[in-house]
Amino acid sequence: MRITNSMITNTMLASINRNKQIMSKLDRQMATGKKVEKPSDDPMVTARALKFRTSVSEIEMYETNAKDSNSWMSISEQAIKNTNEILKRMRELANQGANDTLTSKSRKAIIEEYEQLKEQIMSEANVSYAGRRVFSGYKTDNDLLFDKQVKEKYVIQEVFTSENVEKIEKVYNNRIHDVHRIRLGYKEVVESTPAGTIEGFTVVTKSTADADAYAPSATTVHLIEDTGELIFHKDDVANIPEPLGFSYQKNTFEKGDPKPEHYLHSTNISKSPSEMYNKFVGLTTTTGAVAGGTLDAANQVVIDKDTLLIDGEYRMVGTTTADTVELQKKDGSGTWQTIDTAAIDTTTGEVGFTVGTEKVEIQIEDYTAGDFTAVTDILNFTTAFDASHKQDSMEYQVSYSQTIQVNTMGFDVFTQNMIRDIEEIISYNRGIKDDGSTDDDLKKSLTSKEFNKFIGQLDKHIDNVVNQETKIGAKVNRIELTLSRLKEDNLNVTKLLTQNEDVNMAKTLIEFSSHKAVYNQALAASGQIIQQTLLDFLR
């Protein structure tokens, strides 16, 4: 092939340029420390780099979450430990109190300390982490226990089982009597509107000032408002319905009282619009027999879960006006009591009633206009609450598709029974007036027995608290394991990331030097070739 001067020059320039390109690339790699600058430099490395980066950022976030949950749980753990100490101190004092020889003055001192300790429990229950109450479930902005006396009206519904019926000793009429009672969640309660009913019983409102407060006649239940008790006649105990739903109202709360919204199915009726707190898993309704009209089995009743339609048998009865119905509830004696009358929305089948202070929305499925036209058109249904508490589970993501519940529900630790038990021992002792009456002497004689009973109750509460503490401890362990694994993961992925995209400096440097040597050689050779033509040798 014929080679000309410009060809040599062109080829040489092209080679030198190629060399320069490689050197510039290596130079850039050394300066940035990265193998790729643009995705197209190496699409595979880029794709992997993006994936690794995402992994690292995720792991870092999981670590933050795990640390955060650790702090949260440590705070809860400490509060529970403190509570345990308080309960132990109470038990010590109760041991002293159970001593028959103790004077009433010394017992007063114990009671005074109890009051202090109760306040201490309140501050533990309301403990917060970064401004959020740790025991209040999702309602982190809301104390678990009242931190001062407040006048707020709550309608409360409680559900009891036969386990809640207890036999206690009460002193009245100069004698010690056996009394069968159900203890409500609060003392100082009042009758709700409409009044709470118990199927098969007549409920009568009483106060401890009434001489017959603890002696109801058969098929009568006494609601003692100041102590918050339901008293049954001894012959009726076997007839108590199971489960038993009862509603009542409370207008004033003392410092240290549990807030109803954290413990019970309740409505705060002093707030407008009323705040509904549903602490139960759900409401079940059963549609019973359908009598008359064109109603059929498809006309199921759907009730908003949050309504305060208390347990029982209900029915909707037609009126002479088409599509207008009465809501009726069967009372304790088996008579249907009308609650409210309202018209049905014929397109949606919805009907709204006012029950007490609460608006209740009921929907009748598959409703067609004219289904209710006469008093013979009746739709029966029953309601029942699931009494189990709803766990507000605050979940943190601490690993790939792995979450951990960081919070402990306050009602599991600071149980309503615990607070009521402490309250009762205090009020029992406060009830001794030292007036020399027979009743008072009898009460005094029962004091050590009461303290012994309290010791038994405290033991149960301590067991429960220790149990909760153990649960948290186990979770803290799990988190610590997770944390160390996350640290390792982070290290591994970061290593992979580095291997994938970072430049091997030694290798690059050697490559650079060898290209540089070639480049220098090429320059030197070019200088020689370009200078020489035949003309240089002609004279």
Add this chain to the structure above:
Amino acid sequence: MRSSFFGLNVGAQGLYTARTNLDITGHNISNADTEGYSRQYGVQKAQTPIPYTTRGMVGTGSTIERVDQYRDSYLDYKFRDIQKNVGEYTQKHEMLQQMELIFNEPTEVGFTSHFDNIFKKLQKLSTDTADFASRTSYIDTVKSFTKYLNDAATQLRDLQNEANFGIKTEVDSINTLSEQIALINNQIGNLELTGDKANDLRDERNKLIDKLSKVVGIDVRETKDVNGKENVRITINGQSLVNGNVAHKLKVVPRKNLNNPEDNPDLYDIKWETGRNFYVTDANLRGELKGYMEIRDGNNLNNFKGKVMGTTAALPGATPPVAGTVTVSNTPKDIRHDLPVSGTVKIDNKIVEYTSYSYNDTTKEVTFTLKLPTTPSPTAKNVEIGDSVGFKGIPYYMQKLNQFCRTIAKEFNKIQEAGDGGTGIPFLVNKGYTGTPPLDINVDSSYDKITVDNFSVNDKIVKDVSLLKTKSSDKEGESANDLIMKLLDLRHDNTMFEIGEPDNYMQGLISELAIDTNEINSFKTASAQMEVMVKNQKLSVSDVDLDEEATNLVKYQRAYNMSAKIISVFDEIYNVTINQMGV
């Protein structure tokens, strides 16, 4: 009987020949560095001999018959064939590199980091849903993510305009070059009528044609007209660009309607100045023009396509007049329904204007209302908007980004709207979203109005962060975070896109771009190497070599000297004959 001065004539002839050769060599040397110059040579020949008595013929010396050039037309053809690839791949590579820069990967400010940040902030929010600062910082992060996508869209649009401008520039240079070629064609034709070869003009013409071959794929043919006038004919896609001294010009016309819904307005269509169509999508159209064109219009064959399902006739006379409609479906595949509000549609390759369209979510059909008084042909089969361009250009990436924005918006909104007992408002919307018509998570086409250009966080939520829902029930306390947990799960929801998780989608998109760029780059490098090789072959034939010319210089100088010697010898002979023989 030969002339007594015959010998002197032969010597003189030698002088002329050597002199001409020296002139040619001088011309070669002085043009050694002229671009496109082909070295020339004299075609030297012995002159016709004359009979010399009975002893045969005697030579009459030499002569330069004509001046020719060293050039291989096959190499020219080959070179131009490669040039069109070099032109196409160089432009594409340059534009693709710019596209890569737009996505800003792999850096700390690219898509992945932005997307990572959203989920980081969500994790933070999940541990403290009531915290005002966590909410605000989450919303701000999503805002900067949408801003990043908006910016990417703006830059892609700028790039499309750049490519569009590139097309105009290429068309201008085609026009200039073709005009110059036609002019030189004319000159060469006239000059060569005498039979001589206009070497330097031919070089000039070849240089122009070489330039043109980089701009656009051309077909070059040398022809002779009836008068024996030589000229060159150049065609593009079989359409004549230069014929003899006539150059056909191209022009650019701004489009009235969008070809791809993602396009910028007023992109150029190329047409011949005579009004004929210029086939931009032809496979033979190569060169820089095609490079720009495919970057600008490349939709990876995913333009609106479908088959006619039914038509209704226009009734222009009715009061009010009724427009004709055509209903289109693309079964079994989904039909595109994110179309320009009005524009043109090709029905069996006939372009018709439509004034509006509607999409039926259940039948998956699009119905166009055509401009009065058009009646669509009831037998029409294929319906199309714009062109199918089998390259992943700007419209393709815009479309992919749109799909990403729409899907992400829908998934986030689905969760957000379920908040507080179904009272949430959409979180990710189109800029200036008012709520009418609503973005309906159950109606796919309602999300068509979200594009990567207008993707943003709902202003209402930005202004009032309490509208950001973190829990599904309004009955729960402030720390309930079930919705945030659901949002966190979205990141690993591998049913969200065909390709899997949202990260996979975008990483896939960036990889596609990276692989394409990488591939185009290797094509570019390969064709550039090929170009160098053929160029060297061409140089090998045509280039001036100074060593060679120096040799020639010496050679012809010697020849000249010797011819002069011949004259001087004959001079001496004549001196003897005339002066000393003494007549």
